[in-house]
Structures are given as C-alpha cells and as structure tokens.
Amino acid sequence: MRVLIFHTVPHPMSASFLSRRFRHAAVALLALCAMGAQAATRDAGQLEAPEWSDEPPALARLLESGYQAEVNRQPGIAAASYCAAARDGSVEGQYRLGRLYLSGQGVARDNQIGSTLLAIAAQRGHEKAQSLVVAMASAEKLPDCLVTGKAPAVLMAAADSGEAVPQEVVDRFVKALPADKRRHAQMVQKLAPRFSIDPRLALAIVRTESNFDATARSPKNALGLMQLIPDTAERFGVRDALDPEQNIRGGLAYLRVLLKLFNGDVSLAAAAYNAGEGNVARYKGVPPFAETQEYVRRVMAFYRAPRHAEVARS
Numbered sequence: 001m002r003v004l005i006f007h008t009v010p011h012p013m014s015a016s017f018l019s020r021r022f023r024h025a026a027v028a029l030l031a032l033c034a035m036g037a038q039a040a041t042r043d044a045g046q047l048e049a050p051e052w053s054d055e056p057p058a059l060a061r062l063l064e065s066g067y068q069a070e071v072n073r074q075p076g077i078a079a080a081s082y083c084a085a086a087r088d089g090s091v092e093g094q095y096r097l098g099r100l101y102l103s104g105q106g107v108a109r110d111n112q113i114g115s116t117l118l119a120i121a122a123q124r125g126h127e128k129a130q131s132l133v134v135a136m137a138s139a140e141k142l143p144d145c146l147v148t149g150k151a152p153a154v155l156m157a158a159a160d161s162g163e164a165v166p167q168e169v170v171d172r173f174v175k176a177l178p179a180d181k182r183r184h185a186q187m188v189q190k191l192a193p194r195f196s197i198d199p200r201l202a203l204a205i206v207r208t209e210s211n212f213d214a215t216a217r218s219p220k221n222a223l224g225l226m227q228l229i230p231d232t233a234e235r236f237g238v239r240d241a242l243d244p245e246q247n248i249r250g251g252l253a254y255l256r257v258l259l260k261l262f263n264g265d266v267s268l269a270a271a272a273y274n275a276g277e278g279n280v281a282r283y284k285g286v287p288p289f290a291e292t293q294e295y296v297r298r299v300m301a302f303y304r305a306p307r308h309a310e311v312a313r314s
Helices: 015-028 033-044 057-071 075-087 091-103 111-123 127-132 153-159 167-176 179-195 199-209 230-235 244-261 266-275 277-283 290-303
Strands: none
Touching: 057 075, 057 091, 057 290, 075 091, 091 111, 091 127, 111 127, 167 179, 167 199, 179 199, 179 244, 199 244, 199 266, 199 290, 230 244, 244 266, 266 277, 266 290
16 A cells, blocks of 8 residues: 655554544534535536646646646546646645546546545645535545556656646736736736747746745845846846836846856756856856755746746747
8 A cells, every 4th residue: 555645744644644634624514425526516617727836846747637638528537647646745636636536527426535535635725625625424535546556657757748837827827916916927928038038937937036026125135026136137237126127127138148058957047046157157056055956946846847948039
C-alpha cells in the first residue's frame, strides 16, 4: 500500500488519522451524501481551469491535464490525472477527484469515496471542498488508485513535459485579481512581447517580486512592480521607478538582457534578476543564498518551462 504524505499533517491516509480528523469535520457540517452529489454535479457545469499556484510543476500539469480531459469530455482520463495528483499530495487533486466520484463521471459513482476525498480536502483548507463536504458513512473509503499502483506512464510524461504554464490558467489568475492589480498585470502582458519576452514569464517575475503592487518598496530600496534598485533603474533609463509603465519597461529590458546572457535559461535569468548576474557568474549557477533559491523556486513553479519560450517582438 502506498501511503500519502502531506506537507501539513503526518500520515494522513491512516485509518486512525481519518477517523480522528476527518469524520468529525465532515459530520459537524451535517450534509447529506445525496445533496453533495447534486452540488458536485452542478459544480461540474461551472468547471474552471486550475489556479495558477506555485506547487510543484508536475502536480500542476496533472491537474491541468485532468481539466483539459474534462473539457474534452474524457472523464476517465480526468479521473486518472486527478488521482495521480492527489496521490502525491495535491489538495486540488483530492477535491476534483472527490467531485468526480460524487457525480459518477469517469468513475463508478461512490458517495463514500467522494465524501472521504472532499473531507480530506476540506480539512486541508480547500474552500470549495468545504462547501461540498458531506457526512461520511461508518467507515472511510479511498479509491484504489490512491493507495495501490502508480499513474500511467503517459500521465507522468505529461507531468514532466517541461512546458510553460497554460495560458488559460494565467488568464483565470489575471481575471480574479483586484482591479488595480489586474490593470498592472494586463500592462505586463501588453508590454512583454515588445521586449521579445513571454508574457507568462514576465507575469511570474512580477508576481514573485511585488505581487502586482506598484507601490512596493523593499528594505534595499527596490521599487515598484518589478522591484528596480536605483542602479538598475538608471541603467535602463527609468526616471520614476514608481510609475507602473516605466517600471515595467525597465524591468523587462533588464530581463531581456539576462535571458540573452544566459541563453534562455529561466532559472539562471531569474537568479540574476534577484541576486545580480555577477553572483550567478561567480557561483556558476544559482547562488547559495536562501532568498535567491526560494525566489528561483517560485518563478520556476509559476512559469515551469526550464527555457524561455521567446516570442516575436511586437
């Protein structure tokens, strides 16, 4: 039996753990399995692309493969993709797989399995799962795919494809931003191609730097959306680093230089953007600074592709 290990709790697939943590959470909500199945069916009609998160790219790709399979009316493939993600600890995978079991799409309908999966996802903070969580029967039940075997090779190949984040995932993220941040994100998307930069990478950098806050200021006096330090701002002709468009243009100009310098290697370009190209050259790779390593991890999790997908300059 394969045991799932989650980041937030130890050995969550054990029967005692489920009994102790999830049954009480589910029963406390006093929902009925039939109501949960109906809600899950309604939810399926409003299916959204997965959120643009910074969880491991392989898990994100499995979720996106499942979503695309649902869009293409291939629920069996969707269930296999979500189960592979859930088995490796994805709370979104647990939620989506549970929904399929409650509605009987791609798998034999099983309210007990669906209830268990939704209760697990709800306990881990998944808001939609919390709205659907149902009272479990006397014994918790998990699908075989979670505790035995492994994902089909074709799914794992897709998870390790090395492709950039799908545009529809990014579009969902941008659409959900507050109005002011959405304007900034849309400006990044508009300007990035003018510097031959994939807008998805530009957004990943801005999201990691400032989370689209044009007034952001770091302790090192890095300013604005792309956190330009005074030397970088001067180098690229930025007179007012707190002006959103000037800041974005300066940051994109610098990012273009770095991508060219490191032959499109996203991790090295990101490391240089954070720590300076001199440090990347000195350490012959990502510098051993905790801040820089976490910065690179986040950018790579958001963008995912190891090499920049250069776009035609507009």
